[in-house]
Amino acid sequence: MLARYLSRLVLFVIFTFALPSYGTDELGKEAFLNNGCSKCHAIESLAVEKEMNPETGKISKGPDLSKTGLDHDADWFVKWLKRKVGQENDRGKVLKHKKTYKGTDEDLQLIVAFLQARKPA
Numbered sequence: 001m002l003a004r005y006l007s008r009l010v011l012f013v014i015f016t017f018a019l020p021s022y023g024t025d026e027l028g029k030e031a032f033l034n035n036g037c038s039k040c041h042a043i044e045s046l047a048v049e050k051e052m053n054p055e056t057g058k059i060s061k062g063p064d065l066s067k068t069g070l071d072h073d074a075d076w077f078v079k080w081l082k083r084k085v086g087q088e089n090d091r092g093k094v095l096k097h098k099k100t101y102k103g104t105d106e107d108l109q110l111i112v113a114f115l116q117a118r119k120p121a
């Protein structure tokens with residue numbers, strides 16, 4: 001009897017707390033990783049580290065994206081990733097993104113939501 005109660009309690013706890021946290025943000029992080037974004041970007045706030053290029057041994061110099069959600073909205077992220085907008089760098093030069101997004105639309109939506117959520121609480 002008690003064991004049954006406990007196993008229900010455990011299931012309740014898993015469904016109520018553990019699963020929702022494996023939500024869009026986790027899926028977004030997976031999409032981010034699967035689409036190679038971490039080849040050039042770290043997200044220090046989530047302990048996502050840049051990967052080294054196994055062929056050249058080099059680490060690319062894309063910016064850390066821990067706070068990118070403070071600066072841009074969803075619309076901008078979509079355009080940026082498709083290289084339809086540019087932005088000024090420190091030296092006043094307008095640059096477009098290094099890489100044109102080539103993944104699926106579904107992943108793009110997840111990635112954009114994930115980027116929007118990257119801001120300090």
Ligand code: HEC
Nearest residue numbers: 035036037039040060061062063068071095096097098099
């Ligand atoms: C080949 C390296 C490279 C890859 C791969 C890459 N980026 Fe970038 N990214 C950069 C660089 C470099 C910048 C800085 C601006 C520039 O020079 O394009 C940048 C800038 C950005 C910015 C703007 C940051 C800001 O707040 O101004 C965002 C957002 C971004 N990248 C997201 C992504 C996402 C999402 C992916 C994966 C789909 C990705 N990047 C893949 C190199 C890369």
